[in-house]
Amino acid sequence: MTATPAIAAAVGDQLPVLEVAITRGGAVRYAGASTDFNPIHWSDTAARAIGLDGVIVHGMWTMGTALRVVTDWVGDPGRVVDYFVRFSRPVKVPDTADGVVVRFSGKVTQVVEGVATVALEATCGDDKVLAAAKVEVRVD
Amino acid sequence: MTISETHVGRSYPPTPPYRISRAKIAEFASALGDANPAYSGVTPVAPPTFAVVISSQAWGSLFDDPELGLALHRTVHGDQRFTWTRPLREGDDVTAVLTIEKVRNRGMADMVTVRVDLSTLAGEHVCSATSTFLHSHPTEGAVA
Numbered sequence: 420m421t422a423t424p425a426i427a428a429a430v431g432d433q434l435p436v437l438e439v440a441i442t443r444g445g446a447v448r449y450a451g452a453s454t455d456f457n458p459i460h461w462s463d464t465a466a467r468a469i470g471l472d473g474v475i476v477h478g479m480w481t482m483g484t485a486l487r488v489v490t491d492w493v494g495d496p497g498r499v500v501d502y503f504v505r506f507s508r509p510v511k512v513p514d515t516a517d518g519v520v521v522r523f524s525g526k527v528t529q530v531v532e533g534v535a536t537v538a539l540e541a542t543c544g545d546d547k548v549l550a551a552a553k554v555e556v557r558v559d
Numbered sequence: 560m561t562i563s564e565t566h567v568g569r570s571y572p573p574t575p576p577y578r579i580s581r582a583k584i585a586e587f588a589s590a591l592g593d594a595n596p597a598y599s600g601v602t603p604v605a606p607p608t609f610a611v612v613i614s615s616q617a618w619g620s621l622f623d624d625p626e627l628g629l630a631l632h633r634t635v636h637g638d639q640r641f642t643w644t645r646p647l648r649e650g651d652d653v654t655a656v657l658t659i660e661k662v663r664n665r666g667m668a669d670m671v672t673v674r675v676d677l678s679t680l681a682g683e684h685v686c687s688a689t690s691t692f693l694h695s696h697p698t699e700g701a702v703a
């Protein structure tokens with residue numbers, strides 16, 4: 420299907436873990452890039468007004484960054500055909516120089532007709548911040 | 560008014576065309592800390608979840624529809640799916656059409672699933688972005 424060579428994929432394969440720190444500055448940068456300027460992503464006052472402890476990063480930042488586990492593996496992001504996540508817990512972003520680290524991992528759960536299914540996990544501390552996250556990616 | 564199952568199937572006019580630029584692709588990839596070479600070079604593609612930049616423009620029609628009674632500040636993004644026909648590329652002119660796919664009323668909240676279809680001006684389908692929003696009803700006596 421694609422001009423690039425096939426990717427070796429077998430059920431049970433664990434993809435390399437990715438750890439990414441997100442800071443307030445990083446959340447503001449994602450706000451600008453995505454044009455989602457909801458103030459709960461940069462203002463503690465706005466976040467507390469809706470019952471949060473403080474600023475949280477965009478769920479779409481978490482979804483987009485989690486996909487790097489798969490695109491770092493296959494190389495060509497055009498191989499990704501389907502991607503689903505449920506936003507199960509918010510990622511709180513402290514107002515510190517280092518922010519907070521989110522850990523992403525993935526495991527191949529199925530390979531059928533040149534399409535691998537990868538189950539993704541994203542955790543921040545003890546919280547699973549994505550649920551039922553699943554990517555379908557061409558590996559042929 | 561309140562959104563209900565009777566609104567399932569409702570579609571809105573396409574959003575104005577969005578021209579995908581090299582600079583915006585670079586900005587988005589950088590915000591994800593993603594150095595994949597596909598996002599730079601001579602013919603860059605956009606990171607897959609860049610589709611939300613365009614699909615979210617179509618969400619406006621949902622919150623602007625007075626018949627639905629939805630307020631953005633009482634809405635939480637519950638889940639998200641993308642299905643791609645091909646990557647979004649520099650130079651694509653993309654419009655987005657939103658369709659209400661599913662509505663479930665659950666006590667003090669509504670679960671609203673919408674599908675946004677992204678197509679080029681030439682009519683080529685590029686991506687479908689399906690989102691479920693959890694919308695809380697205003698507290699009794701409060702101003703909506």
